Amino acid sequence: MTSTGTPQLAGPTSDDERVRQQRRVGFSQRLGRWDVKVSPYLYISPFFILFIVVGLFPLLYTGYVSFHKWDLLTGKGDSVGFENFDWVLHSDMFWKSVRNTFSIFLLSSVPQVIIALVLAAILDANLRAKTFWRMGVLVPYVVAPVAVSLIFGQLFADQSGTINAILAKVGIDPILWHSHVLPSHIAIATMVNFRWTGYNTLIFLAAMQAIPRDLYEAALIDGAKRVRQFFSITIPMLRPTMIFIVVTSTIGGLQIFDEPRMFDQAGRGGADQQYLTVTNLIYQLGWTNRNFGRASAVAWILFLMILVISLINYLLSRRISSDETAGAKKRKKVRA
Template identity: 50%
Template sequence: MSSRTDHASRSQLTFRQKVSRFDYTYSPYFYIAPFFILFALLGVFPIVYTMNVSLYDWHLLKGQGDFVGMQNYISVLNDPFFWNAFWNTISIFLLSAIPQLIVATLIAALLDQAIRGATFWRMSILLPYIVAPVAVTVIFLQIFNQYHGPVAGLLDLFGLDPIRWSFDVFPSHVAIASMVNWRWTGYNALLLLAAMQAVPRDVYESATLDGAGKLRRFWSITIPMIRPTLIFVVITATIGGLQIFTEPKLFDGRTNGGSDRQFQTIVLYLYELAFPRRDFGRASATAWILFVIIMGVGLLSFMVTRAVRTADVKTVRVGALSARAKRGES
């Protein structure tokens, strides 16, 4: 009976009322549709198409060749140059991500304090992020010049031999990681600072009344309460670190990762397969292998970050409530 009544009431609506109801019901979907359409065209379709390309002997100029199945994946995994690029990527990732997150957290904690010119300092740490990667590379190439850079001058001052930043494995990884850290630390610090600003101040006041020092408050209150943002920063840093391309490519533009591939990353290896060698099948297989690696490392980072629990947020809140109760009784 009610369904008939609803149908009758809908049939009695005027055209303007029907348009208004349609706008109220469906307009939100139209507003968000452009994003999903672009994401499907520029995100989902290339991923699916890359999977298809990885199953064929695909040449850049000749196009699709014979179906080879998983042979491209087997060929890549049996290539020693891939594993060289893999370990280079892991090394640069660890040298950049870990110091970057630690320094970003400390900077955010400092900017969270009541300091003079807080807005100026918060904007200043974002400046490296807006500098073009090419400019960053030019600057750091001068800093890490083997004979004439500031680092070379400092080593000469202490009577140490020059370091072959562009030719030795570990020094080149340090130089590239320094560029990544300089560019992204401030950006991550602002994200963590925004999370720290959202922490209720009365929790800190209650902990202070209980005798907790600054270090204790930071370790037992700040870190647990910004954990969601910290997890986000860790995951994005993981994805960006494993996809690193610009810095090592510009560090030596004449090669794809150094004369001896001493700092060739997985993306540089993929780039070499795709364009100089024109082997799109193996390049696509490498892209999917990198995707699996990123998913695995990202999941591991997520699990580790969640497992590190120095204090429970609920415990902190209970402590704050008990401190308030004590103050009320006194």
């Protein structure tokens, strides 16, 4: 107490200050541990959130719609079980679209990968103004698909097309690009190759530039020419990139929509559906026929087809890679 008789409040002691410091340090340590554990998940969470919103949920909802009679105007109807899938699998139009899709896919993807690989090898060499040429191969990719389809639609016109005019000068009869199956597939595949070859070329080029130059120098000392270096060094080192491009080309090729949709003015896939693809069939069933149930069933069948084919591509590529690795180990043992 003071001289006036009022009680004196005790101030903070050193023990109290030590306890507060220990609490702050303990809280900071716990916060740091939580930061280490939780932060990585927070950093990657935007991808998973977007994937759930724009990927997983539409996929599951499409599966739900495929088991119902669902009209564009009236909305959800009665549950029909597997009736929509049964109709799709017994539809001649569906199997025509599958045939057309795989035909266009093979005519576009196989030449596309080969041409992109050759162009990347050329661009990887010492060229003058190589930056200009490397950027130039990407120009078709930035052109709008509608513009590409309109331009190539005129080039491949049945009567007054530029291609037929050139063929007529060399004595070849005009080709009905829009009426026959194979010519229409070749024309559409040409459009696809025009747009995507440059994109794949740059991917191959980036992978080629990552190959150690010591390998080429050692091969040059051993007397290997450029062609030998390309097949013995470049292609084996590009195997992971090739797997990536083959898988992405498969997924994109089986979902082709813009080019066949814009190949003629009607956008119906031809008078006899000679170039109607699966994605165009989904569009027609959903928006023209207003039957979302059947359109969703086709979408799910297409999803399963892409999944199976991508899995087969992956397994085959992995098998080839493992066989070559085992062969390399055997050769090393023989040399030792």
